[in-house]
Amino acid sequence: MEVKKRKDQWLQQDDDRLANIILQAVSEGRSQLAGFQEAAEALGRTKQACGFRWNKTLRKVYEKELENAKSQPKQMMRTHLKQALTSFDQLSEAYYELKEKHEQLQHDHVEVLQWLETGSKFLKKGNI
Numbered sequence: 001m002e003v004k005k006r007k008d009q010w011l012q013q014d015d016d017r018l019a020n021i022i023l024q025a026v027s028e029g030r031s032q033l034a035g036f037q038e039a040a041e042a043l044g045r046t047k048q049a050c051g052f053r054w055n056k057t058l059r060k061v062y063e064k065e066l067e068n069a070k071s072q073p074k075q076m077m078r079t080h081l082k083q084a085l086t087s088f089d090q091l092s093e094a095y096y097e098l099k100e101k102h103e104q105l106q107h108d109h110v111e112v113l114q115w116l117e118t119g120s121k122f123l124k125k126g127n128i
Contacts, residue, residue, distance in 0.1 A: 019062050027069040
């Protein structure tokens with residue numbers, strides 16, 4: 001006698017795929033709801049069915065993985081923030097160096113103009 005399967009029965013591969021999609025979404029900082037929508041499209045089910053399966057059955061199984069996934073966006077944000085602050089410090093340092101060089105060039109420019117003016121006056125007087 002053959003055992004009949006329900007059309008909407010969840011297979012282990014469906015559960016695995018659903019869990020992977022949800023954990024990936026959460027680790028990227030997206031919501032579980034966004035994961036349900038993505039899983040629905042991938043599995044050919046409704047997002048409500050995916051959400052129900054996750055919350056009723058799989059969430060308990062993947063509790064540790066879910067907690068780890070939730071902490072990943074925070075760690076990534078800290079890393080990005082550190083990089084941004086380092087970049088900001090480097091940019092600030094470069095800005096102040098360029099500002100100092102610019103001021104020196106302005107000063108040199110004024111001196112060259114004064115020297116040219118003095119030379120021009122000297123030539124006009126006919127001292128050569």
